[in-house]
Each structure stands twice: as C-alpha cells, then as structure tokens.
Amino acid sequence: MTQTSFSTLPLRQEILSAIAALNYEAMTPVQAQSLPCLLEGRDLLAQAKTGSGKTAAFAISLLNRLDETAYHTQALILCPTRELAEQVAEEIRRLARGIPNVKTLTLCGGRPMGPQLASLKRAPHIVVGTPGRLLKHLNKETLKVDRVETLVLDEADRMLGMGFIDDIDDIDDYLPASRQTLLFSATYPDEIASLSNEFQSDPIDIRVDANESNSQITQKFYSVDRGDRLELVSRLLAAHRPESTLIFCNQKHQCEQLKDDLWGKDLHALALHGDMEQYQRDRTLIQFSNQSSSILVATDVAARGLDIGGLDLVINFDLSADPEVHIHRIGRTGRAGREGLAVSLVLPSEENRLSSIASYQGSSTPLSPTDELPAAAPFKLYPPMVTLSIGGGKRDKLRPGDLLGALTATREIEGNAIGKINVLDKLSYVAIAQTDAKVALRILQEGKIKGRKYQARRLR
Numbered sequence: 001m002t003q004t005s006f007s008t009l010p011l012r013q014e015i016l017s018a019i020a021a022l023n024y025e026a027m028t029p030v031q032a033q034s035l036p037c038l039l040e041g042r043d044l045l046a047q048a049k050t051g052s053g054k055t056a057a058f059a060i061s062l063l064n065r066l067d068e069t070a071y072h073t074q075a076l077i078l079c080p081t082r083e084l085a086e087q088v089a090e091e092i093r094r095l096a097r098g099i100p101n102v103k104t105l106t107l108c109g110g111r112p113m114g115p116q117l118a119s120l121k122r123a124p125h126i127v128v129g130t131p132g133r134l135l136k137h138l139n140k141e142t143l144k145v146d147r148v149e150t151l152v153l154d155e156a157d158r159m160l161g162m163g164f165i166d167d168i169d170d171i172d173d174y175l176p177a178s179r180q181t182l183l184f185s186a187t188y189p190d191e192i193a194s195l196s197n198e199f200q201s202d203p204i205d206i207r208v209d210a211n212e213s214n215s216q217i218t219q220k221f222y223s224v225d226r227g228d229r230l231e232l233v234s235r236l237l238a239a240h241r242p243e244s245t246l247i248f249c250n251q252k253h254q255c256e257q258l259k260d261d262l263w264g265k266d267l268h269a270l271a272l273h274g275d276m277e278q279y280q281r282d283r284t285l286i287q288f289s290n291q292s293s294s295i296l297v298a299t300d301v302a303a304r305g306l307d308i309g310g311l312d313l314v315i316n317f318d319l320s321a322d323p324e325v326h327i328h329r330i331g332r333t334g335r336a337g338r339e340g341l342a343v344s345l346v347l348p349s350e351e352n353r354l355s356s357i358a359s360y361q362g363s364s365t366p367l368s369p370t371d372e373l374p375a376a377a378p379f380k381l382y383p384p385m386v387t388l389s390i391g392g393g394k395r396d397k398l399r400p401g402d403l404l405g406a407l408t409a410t411r412e413i414e415g416n417a418i419g420k421i422n423v424l425d426k427l428s429y430v431a432i433a434q435t436d437a438k439v440a441l442r443i444l445q446e447g448k449i450k451g452r453k454y455q456a457r458r459l460r
C-alpha cells in the first residue's frame, strides 16, 4: 500500500499541526482517495465504514474551508445516533484544536432542550446531530442553516434504516441549494443511489473494497459448551493479554452476568446495554475509551455507533443470528490499519448460524481446537488508567485545562500521567495512570479547582 502523507495536501497549517499531534502519520485509503477532491469542493459518495478514517476525511475538509471569524453555521453533519454524533464532534474538536474559537455543537434527541437552546444563542460554526432533533430546532428557528457550505450525511444507510428519510428531506428544505454534500454509507442499497441523486451533483464515487478493509482481521471460531464459555474467555484473555477487548452478547442480562463473572476472576470489565440510564452509558464509554477498563461487554444495540479505535480483540460470546451483524461486530477490531483478532464462541446449537456466516462472507469458518489455547493460568488484567469523577462540569465553567492545572499544581503529578479529560455538563472525568491515582484523588479532594472545592471519587 502506498503511504501518502497529509503534508501533500493544501491544508491550513493549524490542521496539519493537529494531525501531527494526533500521530496520524499517513492517510487511510478513504482519506487518500477523497481528500484531494473534497478540498476542491466536489460532492462525494463514499462507501466507508467506521474504522476507515472517514470522520477525519470530512472533518479535515470542512475545517479547511471554515471561516472561524464568521459566526454563522457553516457545516451540518447528520448522524443516525447520539453516540456517533458525539464521536464525530469529538474528532472535529481534536482536529480544530489549533484554530481559535471554533464552536462545534451536538444537537441530539433524548437530551434536554434547555442547554441546546442556550448554546444556540450564539450560532455554532459546526453542528452535528440526529435528524429528528435538528429538524425540531429548524422548525423552531433556533437553528439557522441558510449559509451552510457543507452537508454531511454520515452512515446514511443506517439513517434510512431507522426511518429518518422524511426528516432528512425536510432538513434539506432549509439548506441552500448551492453547497457541498458528502454522503457516507457502509452499504449500497438502491435507496442510497436515490438519496445521492436527490441531494448531490456529480459526486465522486469511492468504494473501498469491504474485504480489503477487513484484511487485517484474523477470525477464529471455537466450538464450546454453554457452561465452558467463561473458562474459554479467560483462557483467551490470558493467552492474548489484550489492552482493549469488546465482548458481544445477544442479551442484556447476559452482559451483566458475564461482567460479574469476569470480576469474579479478577478481570476488570464493564457492561453496556440498553437498560442502563444514559449517564451510566456515557460514563461506561468514557471509562472504556480512556483505558480505565480493559473489557467492555455489550449488546449490538448499545455498541451501535460506538467508535473506539484500536481494539485488540473482539469476542462473540454468542454468535449473532444475522451474518451482517457478525461482520459489523468483527469490523470493530483491526481499525485504521492495525491488526485485530476476532474470536467467536460457537455452541453446538449455533452451528447453523456458523454456516450462514460462511456463505455470507464467502469464506469458510473452520473450528479451531480449544486445546491450542494454554490452560488458564491465574492472572489479573489491570487497566493502565483509573477514572476519577469530579462533581463539576461545563455549568461550573470548568474546562479540561482547569482540571489539568489543579492536578499538576502541587508538582506531585506529571502531565504525562494524565490521560483523557472529559468535561460534561455537571460532571467531569479524568483518566489518570494507576500509579498516580491515589495522589490525584487526594489533590482533588483536598484542593480547589478555580477557587472552588468539588467532590471527587474514583470509579471502579
């Protein structure tokens, strides 16, 4: 594969610096194929799924044409789910870090209107959201998009599948006819072609071969009896010692059970499923993505739209009855050029599912002998980080820099021991290296942040 550096593109210096700070050394195939045309303002129809680097492709392009001194909404990004919208906004913010005062806002359903209305008092440069809520704001005239230059439809096939087409049509009525429209979709049903016809003019069409983008993933299948699955999971973890593992279960209660069972074996695991409150799901995703938990046990619905790069291992604790879901699950490992391993546990009663997966993916699904895995030696899987939760957030005008400042002020903790900082509305989370967690907690509990005392605790 030829490696193309971002510096070959006519990009603003601030963006090139942000790319360098993120350690993106070369463009991914989707980026290399799309960015030159995107920067010329062309429309794009791209077959690109999560993990391909598609978000950075459109984020770089829209940031490059942004005028940050003009306070009106210049880019609108439509996403199927809140989780995806938040991931997208986060990637945009990371890439916009060097450009002063760029305001990116997420507007999603299931969130209170009040804070969204307050944020919209000053028009954001970039808006990312789910179609229903965006339309609500457009109808109320709290959001104005008549000067949008770039429209992105992300995961368009899923938006159509979720029945958002009418909302998207209605949103289009508010947008200027002359604009750049980018459409990303993992699959190409006929509806995508009609959507493209309706919304785009002469788009460049890029398709990254699905097999090619999966080529970094090794798949293994083990036949196992129901009662032996936990044992096999711990043998797999002991054999591979992965930093991040995503385990899929078909049922919510199974996620909880497996999480508890893993804790019983001294393995730090978190569960993610639809019975959890939104704040618990946010907290879980933060803990997993900031490396303070090594194992996430999730259902498909909960994991939808979750973009966590660099998963070493995906385990299917249950096989999915739908081969397309299976391919989607295993595609979460081996991202953006990294190698990944996907292991599926197959119950005797699931062997028919295995053959539908084989015919769907067009290659065989041989069962490997379980005795190739070493017997489970007792071991503990400690995540490298710990998450501390602080009882203040954006409402208290806290910013990541304030937390960083408070933690490093006494000079007991070095900046490089501090990981991701997430400041939410009323709460903040800081990832801190295991070895420094105790001291950090003491500093936060005893000291002040911007002159005020806040509660702090360590999440388990």
Ligand code: AMP
Pocket (backbone or CB within 6 Å): 023, 024, 025, 026, 027, 028, 031, 049, 050, 051, 052, 053, 054, 055, 056, 091, 307, 308, 309, 335, 336
């Ligand atoms: P996406 O396909 O947008 O969900 O991106 C998948 C992951 O790849 C994200 O975590 C990005 O931060 C990361 N990524 C995007 N572009 C690059 C690149 N050129 N090099 C390395 N990682 C990248």
